[in-house]
Amino acid sequence: MHIATWNVNSLNVRLDHVLAWLEKNPVDALALQETKLTDAKFPVEAIREAGYETVFTGQKTYNGVALLTKTPAEDVVYALPGFEDEHKRVIAATVDGVRVIGVYCPNGQDLDSPKYEYKLAWFDALAGWLTDELKTHDKLVLTGDFNIAPRDEDTYDPEKWQGRILCSPPERAALQKLLDAGLTDCWRLFDEPEGRHRFTWWDYRNGGWARNAGLRIDHVLATGALADNCRECKAHVGERGRKRPSDHVPVAADFVI
Template sequence: MQIATWNVNSLNVRLEHVLAWLEKHPVDALALQETKLTDDKFPRDAIREAGYETVFTGQKTYNGVALLTKTPAEDIAYALPGFEDDHKRVIAATVNGVRVIGVYCPNGQALDSPKFEYKLAWFEALASWLNTELQNHDKLVLTGDFNIAPRPEDTYDPERWEGRILCSPPERAALQTLLDAGLADCWRLFDEREGRHRFTWWDYRNGGWARNAGLRIDHVLATPALVDVCRECKAHVGERGRKRPSDHVPVVAEFDV
């Protein structure tokens, strides 16, 4: 079973990219972030023609998440229970016996911003809900754009990024809370990458892609039952080099289930 995540930074702009990628890489489940579409505009028919069912929750201009699955999704959830939030950042469903949770985590903007406090509160709510989900599902994947680089080596310039937004101790502690709950970072199960293959995001500004000024902020976290059968986890970095690309690339994990 292959489970993928991709922040497409506007599905309206990147739909053809997604369809072309799925034709080459027919994963079992694909979690999308930043679809930036209201639900009435979601391209359900085009995706169905490509062989995928869809569940989604979106809003205009910002946020928006979706799950594309080869088989119908069950037991769908669209938000963090008990956390009042108008932002569409969470979607979850059970696919072939695996609980798949797709998230678009807040960016936080700056360490002294109210958005940073919102980010930490949001992660706290996610951790609380995750504990409940883990009690009900031994096979669970939490995946998406986390807007956190876990380690210094997950940035192109550790000295520059250390302590800044996306790399601050409170953010990394929030991510570690999810790992401590019983998940593992599938990326770290395999050999260290070199060059572009170390990262999943490159800024549009200042020639980020050309300079390989990237970060690893898109993750696939899994329970022990899936970690034990994880055969691969990698970024499809070639998508960043396409015309009008997203600033993120797909990350795919493969499990023998």
């Protein structure tokens, strides 16, 4: 089973990128983040013509998540249960017996921002809900843009990023809490890649892509039943070099079910 995640930073702008990537890389489930579309404008028919069903929840200009699946999604959840939030950040469904959760986690903006406190509270709520999900789904993948680089090795300049937003100890602890609940970071099951392949995001500003000033903040986390049978997890970095790219690239994992 092939499961991927991609923060497309506007599906309206990058629909052709997504469809072209899917043609070359057919997957069973693709979690999208930052679709930035209201539900009425989601391109259901164009994606269906490419062979995928869709479930989604969105809003104008910001946020928005979706799951594109080869087979119809079941038992769909469109928000983080028990956490009152107007932002569209979570979607979950069962696909061919695997529970797939796609998340667009808050950025936090800065350590002294109220958005940082919101981020930590959001992650705490996610961890609570995940505990419940794991009780009923032994095959589960939590994937998306987490806006957290787990380790110094996941940044292009550990000294520069030490203690900053996306890399602060409380944020990393919040991500570790998800792993401690029973998930494995599939990326780390394999030899650490070099060069551009180390990262999943490069800032548009200051020549981030040209300088390879990237971070690994997009993740595929899986339960043991899946992680034990994961055959590959990698970033498709070529997408960042395209014309009008997203600042993120797809991350895809292959599992033997």
